[in-house]
Amino acid sequence: MSDQGAGRLAVRKTYKLFIGGAFPRSESGRTYQVAGHDGAPLAHAAQASRKDARDAVTAARAAVGKWSGATAYNRGQVLYRVAEMLEGRAAQFAAEVAAAEGAGEAEAASRVDAAIDRWVWYAGWPDKVAQVAGGANAVAGPYFNFSIPEPTGVVAVLAPQESSLLGLVSVLAPVIATGNAAVVVTSQRRPLPAVTLSEVLATSDLPGGVVNMLTGVTAELAPVLAGHMDVNAIDITGADPDARAELERLAAASVKRVFSAAEDWAAPPAPRRMLAFLETKTVWHPMGT
Amino acid sequence: MAESVWQYAPAPQEREIVTIAPSYGLFVDGEFAPAEDEQTFATVNPASEEPLAQVALAGQADVDRAVRAARAAFENVWGPMPGAQRAKYIYRIARIIAERAREFAVLESIDNGKPIRESRDVDVPLASAHFFYYAGWADKLEYAGYGAAGPVGVAGQIIPWNFPLLMAAWKLAPALAAGNTCVLKPAETTPLTALLLAEVCQQAGLPPGVVNIVTGAGETGAAVAGHPGVDKIAFTGSTEVGKLILGSAAGTGKKLTMELGGKAANVVFEDAPMEAAVEGIVNGIFFNQGHVCCAGSRLLVQESVADTLLDRLKGRLGTLRLGDPLDKNTDIGAINSREQLEKIRELSAAGETEGAQRWSPPCPLPDRGYWFPPTLFTGVSPAHRIAREEIFGPVLSVLTFRTPAEAVQKANNTPYGLSAGIWTEKGSRILWMAQRLRAGVVWANTYNRFDPASPFGGYRESGFGREGGRHGLEAYLDV
DSSP states (O other): OOOOSTTOOOOOOOBOOBBTTBOOOOTTOOEEEEEOTTSOEEEEEEOOOHHHHHHHHHHHHHHHHHHHHSOHHHHHHHHHHHHHHHHHTHHHHHHHHHHHHOOOHHHHHHHHHHHHHHHHHHHTSTTTHHHHHOEEOOOSSSEEEEEEEEEOSEEEEEOOSSOTTHHHHHHHHHHHHTTOEEEEEOOSSOOHHHHHHHHHHHTTTOOTTSEEEEOSOHHHHHHHHHHOTTOOEEEOTTSOGGGHHHHHHHHHTTTOEEEOOOOOTTSOOOTHHHHTTEEEEEEEEEOOO | OOTTTOOOOOOBOOOTTOOOOSEEOEEETTEEEOOTTOOEEEEEETTTTEEEEEEEOOOHHHHHHHHHHHHHHIIIIITTSOHHHHHHHHHHHHHHHHHTHHHHHHHHHHHHOOOHHHIIIIIHHHHHHHHHHHHHHHTOGGGTTSTTOOBOSEEEEEOOSSSHHHHHHHHHHHHHHTTOEEEEEOOTTOOHHHHHHHHHHHHTTOOTTSEEEOOOSHHHHHHHHTOTTOOEEEEESOHHHHHHHHHHHTTSOOEEEEEOOOOOEEEEOTTSOHHHHHHHHHHHHHGGGGOOTTOOOEEEEEGGGHHHHHHHHHHHHTTOOBSOTTBTTOSBOOOSOHHHHHHHHHHHHHHHHTTOEEEOOOOOOOSSSOOOOOEEEESOOTTSHHHHSOOOSSEEEEEEESSHHHHHHHHTOSSOOSEEEEEOSOHHHHHHHHHHOOOSEEEESOOSOOOTTSOBOOSGGGEEOOBSTTHHHHTTBOO
16 A cells, blocks of 8 residues: 555555445445544545445345355355455455554454454355254154255345454355355445455355445445345344444334344354354155155 | 167377376375385276286384374374364365366276266265365364264274275365374275375375375275274275174274165156156166165166166166276276176176076177176066175166065165165155165165265165264264
8 A cells, every 4th residue: 555665656446335246336426535543544435325235235136046046065165265365365454454453463464364264164164054053853743844044035234343354254254155145334434354355255256246345334324224125134233332223123124134243253153143144944745655 | 779879989088187106105194105014016907907006015014103193193283283274274185186186087087997977077076075075064063063072083994996086085084174183095906096185185285194095905904993093993895894894893992984885775666757767777876887885786666667667778778888987978987806897797697597687788898907798687586696795886686566665675675774766756755765764875866966965874784874964073073
């Protein structure tokens, strides 16, 4: 990001939204200035509008069929590929995390490492979650009865406000590992690592629309997603505590699954963030000659 | 019959991708080295009888060294290592196998005799997928349902020649994921892909001693299984050898898993989708020349459709192409060894002597190499040797039944219990049959499907323990 050195002027990046696999500006034309932890301006980010949020839901809905219909093995391979791409961009992420979170160089690098390892952890789950969350049910009759977990569909995610990459990965990876498509509202003040993550996702064989990333004002976008009739679930971890009741009220209109759990993002993960966005399907079939 | 219908030009897979060294050492403590007494044996190409390489013959001293290396690696490096770290190594192995997939496939076909179509499309991708799958368990063991159980220790693993690389993957991947270290003994007729896998372990940066590969025959295997420093024995092979290993392990407290022989029934009901059933029967018994422990070697067909099915089946057998394993059009490759060929010939002769009718399509065999034509026997009674004993070759015994109950009774009339097939359009009958068949894997309207996520293993004298899926971890956890 430096303009100094050897007389060469740096080429700066325009940070944009990520919707349906493309990188549009906000349809509203709005941007907002993103500052580093020290208050110095870093860049302008797109300020997504309500319309952008609705477009993102449409893109996510269109992607659900292909992504949830892919074999679990394939989803695991694609997610692992994302981890490989993250590793290659580790230095870039570390610089962005350091600027956003005010961490020292080593601390920022270790947060990025943790985020990559977190992604690897989730990459192993697609072909295992059915054996952990599903199974055969011993019913009292001549029936074969089994339950399998299936993705709920489109999940809106309000990413944590403080942890710009590790927190984001910790809430996003579990949603898509099981076959859902996600519409993410990034950290409002620290959105830049999320935009770079979008660039990784765009080059990792992840079908367009499986992850959509909106930068902007969380309080403006969250109600649109919470009240959207074609969103199946919402993770409100990144919402202002005072706004949660209203978001849950809006979510009730379409019986959305609402999940909220702030965590110590550095602590080992658990499957609960996957289980929150799975439906259990139980199948009965008679047995007999 | 159909032999003149399809004329194919040769479509050879180029073999320059593979470099076979004149000789190979043992892979112990991260390095290749000759056997202490410098003994070697030859591995040959079963399709041409040409010697491929001299391979070190591991003796007791070499097995000692391998077990010591595995123990040290278990205690100092691999056992204490966080699961997430182990996962990364195993992911690397999966990726490198995928990157070198064509090389593995060609080498496998050269050393084993199996068609390149199968090594390329089945063995090698599944081997990579198996490592990939278990890599993902290495950092999730607490969610596998076995509490806080840790690794067993040093695993001695003895694998057969029918799927050399794939069986190595089935053994190593879950063992490594669970935190064990390994001493693997490949079959003496097919050591080359295991030794290439050793090179992959080096490329992956796997710490020395975590995987050790000792080549040799039965004596080497006995030295591995009988070694007091081995905590766990995993064996895939014949029921006969499995019983010997079990006997010698008695009283030692070693943890054991056995994946042994089979004599699977492939049951076809009158309402079966016939085209699919014919393909399934062919895949069931002629896949990999019938060198498959779960092969559908007993066809049980409902009497009302037996003649129709047999006509179609014979027509289909006439289109199978036997020959050069490296030809991409080949369906049936070479029998893996002269010894195995003799066994197939002996049992087939017994079939005729005991009164069953033998049939093969017109099928010219190459002059050199070990070959056996696709063969089926009709008029087989459950008492015949070809209905009871595992032939492990491209030989199908056909029996008939009238009712579902009789099908179950005949299917279970075997000391084995590895797998079974069911062909019917009626779902309730599939599940009714599946419930009654004493077999560890039941395929319905398909056959010989394998997946890292799916547990595989036998009932009764086909062994115990499962490979694949969450269940496959139990074999390598101290539960």
